[in-house]
Amino acid sequence: MEHLKNAWYVAALSTEIEDQGMLSRTILGQSVLLYRKLDGNPVAIRDRCPHRFVPLSMGKRDGDDVVCPYHALRFAPSGQCVHNPHGDGLIPKAAKVQSYPLVERDGFIWLWAGDEALIDPSLIPDYSLLSGGHANSKGYAYMHMQANYEIVVDNIMDLSHVDHVHGPLLNTAGHLSAQQPKVVEEGRSITVRWDWQQDPPMGFFSPFLPQPGAAARHHVTVCWTAPGTMLLTVGAVQNGGRDDDGLLSWDHHLMTPETETSTHYFFGTRRNWLVEDAELNRMKLEGTVHAFTAEDKPIIEAVQREMGTTDLWSLKPVLLTSDPAAVRSRRLLAKLIAAENR
Ligand code: FES
Ligand SMILES: [Fe+2]
Incomplete structure (x- = not known):
């Protein structure tokens, strides 16, 4: 779908991503998995294992990583596969998924949909009114x-x-x-x-x-x-x-x-x-x-x-x-x- 790429989009409300939970959401036509690391910081990676394309959200959390439910490749928040239980355990070069930069602000989790080299947090509109008040x-x-x-x-x-x-x-x-x-x-x-x-x-x-x-x-x-x-x-x-x-x-x-x-x-x-x-x-x-x-x-x-x-x-x-x-x-x-x- 045609859309502005180098821009921030709200991926979720802060409250939608619970401590140990996983949220699968289609954003700009792509399935995205949202979760929080143990330190509470949110993560967004493509919700699709590069082996046989199972949604990783059907898998399990393992610390900060996610384990695919089908053949158990394990992915880090960077999207990189960090464990392969098959054969000699070598990790194939293509065993990674896209990860999306996030900023959590004013009760929203903002996802950068474009080129990482062009990330510009100043493009997030000022909605800080929601961070103040009773x-x-x-x-x-x-x-x-x-x-x-x-x-x-x-x-x-x-x-x-x-x-x-x-x-x-x-x-x-x-x-x-x-x-x-x-x-x-x-x-x-x-x-x-x-x-x-x-x-x-x-x-x-x-x-x-x-x-x-x-x-x-x-x-x-x-x-x-x-x-x-x-x-x-x-x-x-x-x-x-x-x-x-x-x-x-x-x-x-x-x-x-x-x-x-x-x-x-x-x-x-x-x-x-x-x-x-x-x-x-x-x-x-x-x-x-x-x-x-x-x-x-x-x-x-x-x-x-x-x-x-x-x-x-x-x-x-x-x-x-x-x-x-x-x-x-x-x-x-x-x-x-x-x-x-x-
Ligand atoms: S589909 Fe994920 S490891 Fe096979
Ligand atoms: Fe209206």
Whole structure:
């Protein structure tokens, strides 16, 4: 599958890889085995023995190594075979699997998909908001979408859909569709901002405002960074306050291609109100994840079924005033991929 190679992709939430566990996950069309060494550092190697191509995740851990379940070749975190119980025990030159550089940061395990000589940790977006704050002000989730990751990115880069797709918790009552939001491009990022007055406020904020249920100014800034991660700063404020005076939720939506037509959807969120309230935290996370899976997911997956693997532009999509951020992020990504292939 075509994708940006010299880039970081989230391979897993930190919590998905347990001490002695092994997680097999297809990333960019390749099976990858994720586990932790005894010192806790994560490892990612190709989940496919080079002998007869059994997934190594079906095998067993042996210290920091993994033993293939079929004929017992043993592989180190580097991907190198370090033990061969057959014949004279010599290790064939080709007995190794790819290993992928990882960085664990802000509750996510980031995988470098490109050339090792070009690794650049500064390309990991700054999602350090998730490393601060009270434990009960934050939450993470994993979702799966049967759709190409660019279709999932389009969904968030054009938030006018919230007016039409989402129920009482997230509904914006037609305020976004009327706007032509401002779009800014900088480096590998596209930012789009929406600002509106809403009465009554979004269900998400309404009970927690100083005057619950009364009109509030709402805003959302979406910052997409290539290839597929977005930070949404969403807020509501009353009485003419600035953004920072009001309620704020920082929602991280991170897309990793699984295959051409499916996506790993990682979510991390933090809020600035009632930060110690564990029950509110649970309800907010469950409510938003439910909205994504019950309201966005059926539409996104139906779009995928209609489009198949045909390129969006060749289908000549109708463009609306809400489209520029989604269009520009697609164009920027295509430009970065083309530059890599030059
Ligand atoms: S398939 Fe792994 S050792 Fe044979
Ligand atoms: Fe949505």
